[in-house]
Amino acid sequence: MKYFSFFFMVTTVSFIFLNSCQQGSKSSQYVIGFSQCNSAEPWREAMNREMQNEAAKYPEIELIISDAQQDNSRQVADVENFIVSEVDLLIISPNEAQPLTAIVEEVYQKGIPVIVLDRKVLTDNFTVYIGADNALIGERAGSYTAGLLGGKGRVVEIWGLKGSTPAQERHDGFMKGIAAYPEIEIIYEQDGAWLRRRGREIMENALQRFENIDLVYGHNDPMAMGAFLAAENAGREKGIYFIGIDGLPGPEGGAQAVLNGQLTATFLYPTGGKEAIQTALKILNDQSVEKYITLETATIDSANASEFTGI
């Protein structure tokens, strides 16, 4: 009888646990909670997949992914749930910086290690930040634009979500990249919230307002592609350059869009999913880690896009 109830308890507990984390049935030493700001976009799906593939190599860790669906309060609640379920380490890719700062500080101050991935928060109270240098990417996009336009032209800029740090950094970097070219003019800029649908709508408006547009700078590939589709629909895509950021592999990715001639260039923005799991393991095993891990970027255009389309 005693054995029976013990068995019952263990099965019930693991049933609840497995149900909430949707992972395999291994019993693991460490639980890593990953608070993803939104799992619906292709780049974020790739990030989740990379993490799951890497985590699967280590039987000692269990990875639980929550999806905040682009909602700051929901993401705060997801992290609170991770605190309650006593995860051993938190990885977070915050939706917007300001609204997620306090909860990241709270987790860190409770002694739970925190890895901030891709988008930043407004505090130094975390263990490690992993991401590519968005200001550098923006600057390269700016210089590339100056080269394409011969130092003169009219640009539409489609911003990522303004409260998220990559959007501000990609904008600031771009302005630095074109700073030496006063005849490059940003004629229209709007917040596209990182969404392809918004990119398309913004471009539809831009096309109505401006007869001459030389280049569209989208803070990510989905928005640049949305803009391309709007221009194509209006029969105006031929005279306009479209550049984006992400350079995801695969048939729907930015590298393939460059090969298709839809995007002129994109800039690689690695998801860092694999590095996040590797860094988490180091932290959990008490190994030393750098506070800032900067991922590599690359310019992808027709000269090298075929090297980036494979998965």
Ligand code: FRU
């Ligand atoms: C996905 C995404 C990427 C972009 C990154 C910036 O949510 O919009 O396309 O590079 O987030 O944080």
